[in-house]
Amino acid sequence: MIRIERRIDANPWWTAGTLVAALAAGMLASALIVATAGADPFEAFRTLFFGAFGSQKAVMTTLIKSTPLILTGLATVIAFRAQIWSIGQEGQVFAGAMAGYLGSQILAGLPPLLFFPGVILFGVAGGLLLGGACAILKTRFGVNEIVSTVMTNYLAIYLLSYLLAGGPWAEIGDGASYQQSVPLPAAEQLPLLFGTKLHIGVLLPFVAAICCAVMLDRTALGYEIKALGTNPVALGHKGTNIARTIIAVMCISGGLAALAGVIELYGVGHRLKADNLVGLGYAGIIVGMIGGLRPLGTVLAGLLFGGLASGAVSMRVVSDIPASLVPAMQGIILLFVLCASVMARYKIVRGTAS
Amino acid sequence: MSGLFQEAILISIFAATLRTMTPLLFSAMGELVTQRAGIWNMGVEGTMLMGSFIAYFVATSTGSLWLAVLAAILAGAVMGLIIAFMTATMRVDHFVTGLGLNLFAGGITLYWFQSYVRGGPQPSFAGFEDVPLPFLSDIPFIGPVLFSQRLLTYAALFIVPAIWFLLYRTRYGLELRCLGENPKALDVKGLSVPVRQYGAVMFGSAMTGLGGGFLMLAFSDRFIADFSAGRGWIVVVALIAGNWKPKGVLMAVVAFALLEAIATHAQVVGVGVPRQLLLALPYLASIILLMGVRFRTGQPAMLGFPYSRE
8 A cells, every 4th residue: 555644854865856857747848838839849849958058159158047047046045945935036136237237337447356346246235235125124014025025026127127218327329219228348348267258257156056055054144044944933032033034134135136137237238238137036036946945956957947048049040939938948847846845745655554 | 277187187097097906806806715715825916917818819819809808717717726736735835836826927928929929910909998888977077987997897896795795794705714714623514625725716816817808908909028017916915905805905906006097197197207117106005005004903814824634
C-alpha cells in the first residue's frame, strides 16, 4: 500500500527532484500553449535554446540578460525568506534607473572610478527608499505590503512616463516621440570586460549572490530574516525589534532591485527608457521562487531565464514566434514550481501505517 | 464659463463614474464572496486581464459581443478553478498563488495576442452602446446620468443587493461566511470545505472575468498589453477599505470610480497638471485610503489561511 505522508525533515534530493519535475512539466505545458497558437513547439524550443546557449555570442547575451534577473531574483529571496510578500521589485527597478540617471546629472565630469560607484549608490538609494517607504507603511500603518508595493510600482512607472514624455528629462527633437532620455555620453557608459561585449556589471550579480548567501547563513540579520519568516512570535519574545527587521529587509530588497535598474541603464540601454526596464522586476519574482528562495539557486534560475530572454530574440527572427512566449513560459513554470514546493514537503511511503 | 457648460461637465463626470465603476463592481462583489469564504485571492488582476483578452478575442473573431461576455465569464471561472486547485487542494500560500496567477495571465495574454495579430493590422470591434431607458432618460440631470448607460451597468447596480441577500439571508451565505470564520465547524457537520471553496472562488473569478470583459467591450475597441492596468488591485483595496461588507465595498468602489472620472475630465477641461500624474491618482489614493483604515473588524478570521484537518 502506498500512502502520502508529511515530511518532518527536508530531503534536498527530493526537493531538487520535484523542482526538476516541475520545470519539465512547465516546459511541456508551454509546448501545448505554443501549439494552441498554431506554431510548431519543437521548432520553437530548438531556436529558443540555440539562441540562448548555442554560440559564444549567445552565451554572452545570456549573461547580459540574466544580470538584472538575478539581482531582482535576489531581491525577492531576501523579502520572501522573511515572508514579506513584496512585489515592488518592478517599481524599484524603475526607481533605481531614475535615481541613477539623476546621479549622472549631479556627478557628471568626475573620473570613472568615482563616477560609477557614485551613480550606482544614487540608484541603489532610490530603490532602498521606495522599499523602506512600503516597509514603514506596513509597520506603522498596517498597510498590506502586496498592495502598497503594487501601487508604488504604478507610481514609479507613471513618474518615469511623466519625466520622459514632455517632462524635464525628455529627449527633444527626433527622438521626442519615443519617450526616452538623450543617450549617455561614451564616458558615462559602463566599461567592457577585456575586449568582449560584456559590460563590467555582469560580475555584480555573482558578488551580490555571495553576499546574500553569507548574510543569510552567517550573520545575525540573516538569522532574524529567516526567523521572521518561520516564527515571528518567537523572534519577538527573543527581544528582536520586528518592525526594524521588516524595514531592513525591505530596504535591502529594494536596493538589490534598484541595482538591476541602474546597471541596465549604464551597461545596456545607455539611455533612460521604460522599454528597457519593464518586466525585469516581475520576472525576478519568478526567478527567485524557482531558485528555491536560495541565492545559489537564484543564480542558476536567473541564467536559465536570461537564456530564454536571449533566445526569444532569435526565436522571433528564425521561427516567427512572438518573443512574449518567454514571459508566458515563466508564468506557467512558476505555477508548476509552486505546486512542487508543496509536494516537496510530503513523501510517498510504502507499507501500512505505523 | 456658463452654468449650462458646468452642468454638462457634471453630468458627464457622474455618468462616467457609473460607467467606470461597472467592471470594478462586478469584480468586487464576486471577490467579496471569495474572500468571505476565506480565500485571500490576490490573482484578481490576472483574472480580469484574462477576461478582457478573451472578450477581445471572441468579439473580434465572431463579431458577437454577448458571446464575448459569456466567454469572459467562462475564462474567469477557469482562472478561478486554477486558484481553487492551488489554494484549496494543494494548499499553496494564497498570496503566492495570486502572484503566480497574475504573472501567468500577463505573459500568456500577451503571447496569445501577439500570435493572434502576427504583425498584421490589429482587428478591432464596435463596443457596447448606451441604452437610454424610455421616459426615465428624459428626466433632467438624473436621466442622462443614471438612465442612459450600458445594459450591464444597470445589471451591476442590482448585483450589490443580490450579493447582500446571498450572504446574509440564505443558508448558502451562512455556510459561506462560516468558511471564512471557522471552517472546522462546517467540516465537523460533515459539509465539505473544499467543495464550497471551489464554488466561491469560481463564482468570484467568473464575476471578475465579467468585469474584465465589460472593461474591454465598453471602454475600448482593441487589446493592449497590461490592459486592465491595476484595476484588479483596486478591487483588492476596495475590499479592505470597505471592511468586507457589501455597502462599504460599494462606497469604496464609487470613490475610486469618481476619482478616475474626475481625472479623465481634468484632462479634457485642461487643468495644468501633467496627464501621467492625474492617471497615478487612484494608486496614490489607494495607499492613503489604506493608511486611514484602522479598523479591520470585518476581516474574516481565517482569511488567507489554508484549511487542513491536521
